[in-house]
Amino acid sequence: MKTIAIMPIKLSNERLPGKNTMLLGDKPLLQHELVTLRKTGLADEIYVYCSDEAVCPYLPEGVKFLKRPAELDLPTSNFTQIFAAFSSAVEADIYVYVHATAPFITGETMAECIRAVQGGAYDSAFCAVKIQDFLWKDGEPLNFDAANVPRSQDLEPIYRETSGVYVFTKEVFARYRRRIGKKPFVKEVSFKEAVDINNPEDFRLAEAMVGLDL
Template sequence: MKTDPMIVALVPMRHHSVRVPGKNYRPLAGKPLFHHILSALLQTPEIGRVVVDTDSPVLMEGISRDFPQVTLLERPAHLTADTVPMNEILMYDTEQVAADFYLQTHSTNPLLRPQTISKAIQTFLSHYPAYDSLFSVTRLQTRLWDGLARPINHNPAILLRTQDLPPVYEENSCMYIFTRQTLAQRRNRIGERPYLFEMDPLEARDIDEEFDFLLADLLMRQRLQAESGRED
């Protein structure tokens, strides 16, 4: 009898943030930022366990209180510096928690919906092992240039409409699905044969700067208002 694979969601969260101070626990649309992604992951039926890796006493206290079903991993001191690559943190996490597959995301993706997470997992499982990993992307159809004013994805002598340009894809950092084997062999979440999972640009908004936080707050409030209106 075939059993469903064990999928663990990994959510690394630092206490310290340079560009947006305290962003992981700062209120967004009436709740601490980390609430949004944890709620989405816990509503995703394919995910068997949600794990947060953090060095933050504030996050540990808040998650223990509000999300007791989430597993907490205290990040070791040698992995807490801003210069430590994410892949090294994930190597530590996957050593602590066994799974068939890991899905990694961030608290800075608060607009990510459970339905989209489910679709990404189902897409990956239906294509595995032909594709050994998955990462989410945002489609770009605009005229791109490099720093030396050389066209990247278009011929300036042929002025195509932007919607007719061949698309390029931005890695949006919303989701990565991988095995520990891929991570250990390549020291990378992205394998040799990754599947590019395209997402809606608004849902893929990531919080890097203060402006991103304000925009995500506005978009989440609009979403909640629309959902409340449908329920009335």
């Protein structure tokens, strides 16, 4: 089954301008996940999908550039619009959708997600953080009885989706217009792997975590 990876990139970001090419540790932010993905050897091709050729000098060896329409850089653009345009240009059986903003996703996590879909047991895979906390909504307990408070470890876990890596078949997008199907593999990740860089505070946190074994 042909497996194609895409990393959508904007060079102009609203909350942290230029973040994708900012130096994190010893390399630009966007290179972290691309290098890790390439080392898995599980993607037949890896593309950076960007409207500006100025990104090309930042691409690691073996990563291809595909120019996207400039209108996909608008703040209103979403996954569905970006992926619909990409998949119309690059055909595959399985797609791996990665974000530059998740630099600490490990090769082991990526490989587990990709193999879960390639093996046919799941139609998609994504990363998540397990939450076992006392949650409230609209002034009421969401996941526990306030009159009979359980131990936190006995709460039913809730999983928060992270942006690290998504894997899905072409049928999932064709049928549901989304990146998670009806039979997903959920990969629980660590606090470090779940880091998602969107603003200056996130970037400072990532800088402090580079090289730390968490």
